[in-house]
Amino acid sequence: MSEERFLKLLNRKIAGEATIQELEELEQLLGMHPEWRKMADLLLTRPPAPASGHMHAAEAAFAAQLVKMQLRGLVEAPPAEPLARRRRKWIWIPAAAVLVAAAVYGTSWLLRQPEQPEPLATNEMVTPPRARSVVKLPDGTRVWLNASSRLAYNEEYGKKKREVRLTGEAFFDVAEMADKPFIVHTAVMDITVLGTAFNVKAYPEDKSTEASLIRGSIAVTIRNRAKDRITLRPDEKLVVDNGITRLETIPPAGAGTQTLVAVNKLAYNLADSTLDETQWMHNKLVFRNESFPEVAARMERWYGVTIDIRDPQLQEKRLTGSFEHETIEQAMEALIITTPFRFRKTGDSIVIYR
DSSP: HHHHHHHHHHHHTTTTTTHHHHHHHHHHHHHHHGHHHHHHHHHHTSSSOGGGOOOHHHHHHHHHHHHHHHHHEEEEEEEEOOOHHHHHTTTTTGGGHHHHHHHHHOOOHHHHHHOOOOOOEEEEEETTTOOOEEEEOOOOOOOOOOOEEEEEEEETTTTTEEEEEEEEEEEEEOOOOSSSSSEEEOSEEEEEEOOOOEEEEETSSSEEEEEEESSSSSEEEEOTTTTTTEEEOOOOOEEEEETTTGGGGGGOOOOOSSOOOEEEEEOOTTTTTTBBBGEEETTTEEEEEEEEEHHHHHHHHHOEEEEEEEEEEHTTTEEEEEEESHHHHHHHHHHHHHHHHHHETTEEEEEEEE
C-alpha cells in the first residue's frame, strides 16, 4: 500500500537511515500525492526533540501496527484538532516517532486532507544531523542535501528567475533554462549556472566554502566583491576562505602563508572513478589529509554528536579515513590506529584526550 510505503520512507528519512534510492522513491511518491507533502514538510522542518522524547522500539512497533489498522479501516482515526493546537504538538515529535505521529493524529486525515491556499512565502527544506535528503524544485532541478543543511527559495522561483539560498552542503543537477540562470547564494559566494551538475559545501562553522564542478560551467562571485568573478570548468574545485569577506583587499599570491582563494583539479579515485566530494550522496563519509578539528566537525554532522578535542597537539594532527556503516564508536577506534588518543562518550557528547 502506497500510504504505508510513504510512512516507512518518511520515517527512515527523519531517522537519517534512508539511502539515496529511498529518498528518490519518497520524492516520487510526494510528486504523485502532493497532498502528503504538507505532512512531510511539517515533520522535517521541526526543531530537534528533547532527548527525553525518544521512543522505544516497542512503542514504534506498536505505532506502526496501529497505522496499518487505520489504513485498513479496522480502527477509527481520531478526529483532527484545530490547526494552531496541532502545530504546537507536532513541533516536538522526535525523529523516530513519525509512525506514532501518524497514528495519534489520524493517518487518513493527514494523507487525504485537501491543500489549503497559503500566502506567498519562502519554501525551506532542512536536513537534520545524520540525515540526507533529495528535493526536486519546480523547474525540474534536483538537489541532494547533506546533513545539517538548509535550502530556501521563494514562491516566485522559476517565474522570472531561479535563486536559492544554501547553508550547508548540497549537490545540484540543474535543469537547463537559457533565459533563467540558476543562482545559488551562500554566505561567502554566489554561483551562477545555466544547466550543470556541481557540489557546494558552505557550512558557516567551517574554515572555507567550496564549489566543485562535475559537468557544465559555473561562474562564482565572491560576496561583496563584484570583480572577483571566477569561472570553473568541469573537474575543478574552488576553495574560498570564509574570512575573505571581512578583508578589504585580497593579498597577492605569496604575500602570506594563508591561501584565501584557490582553484584545484578534482581528484578521482583510481579504483572506482568516484569523487571524495560527492561520496556523501552514497552514504559514505570520506576525508583525506584533513585536520582533526575539520574531521570532528564533519563527524558531528554525520553522526549527530558533539566532539570536544581537549589536547592542542591532537588538533594539529591530519587524518585520512572512510566510513560507511560504522558507528561513531567504531569510527573513533579506527582513527586511533593511526592517531593514538583516548575518548569518552557520554550520551551524544564525545571528549577526545591523550
